[in-house]
Amino acid sequence: AQKVTQAQTEISVVEKEDVTLDCVYETRDTTYYLFWYKQPPSGELVFLIRRNSFDEQNEISGRYSWNFQKSTSSFNFTITASQVVDSAVYFCALSEARAAGNKLTFGGGTRVLVKP
């Protein structure tokens, strides 16, 4: 069975601080996809990144960066120099089987509060 664990339920930081969100996953599939989504108070899910299991390169996009460690089944997400607009709930998710467009198993989410 698939499982995604986000151990941190809530993180509070002051603006400009860096914040790292942990994500650990379990799957029996050898090919799978990992995702991060942002859910602001309005509720919609904002896609941040998709990573397939064969691509272990770390990625940076602006103030966002991701560290994929297959050996530890982790896919951590760092926001550098956080801003108030980063306040949201962030979900890590795993797709089943070999499809990027398949149903997702979500982690419990981490609520990030960035204070001015």
Added chain:
Amino acid sequence: GAVVSQHPSRVICKSGTSVKIECRSLDFQATTMFWYRQFPKKSLMLMATSNEGSKATYEQGVEKDKFLINHASLTLSTLTVTSAHPEDSSFYICSARFSARTNEKLFFGSGTQLSVL
């Protein structure tokens, strides 16, 4: 880019009534859509997979007679909460699968907040 429209965004209904939520892919055909449910401050849980032209596949513990899913066209899936009760109050969100020859993606709707009085 591809967009998924979900309607209504918010609905308040009386206990015992039925509520229909629409999920529409605006500029692509989606043979598969997914329906998720999210309780306050909780994660998203998959309810069912909606397949165009066939019966939906429900996750364990989800009552198919309670949550009716219809995917009658390649761009529209509907979720009907029948005889709604206060415990059905939740945030419902759909996603649609976009498939091209070498590319497959998921697009999410903006969600529907259901409040049952």
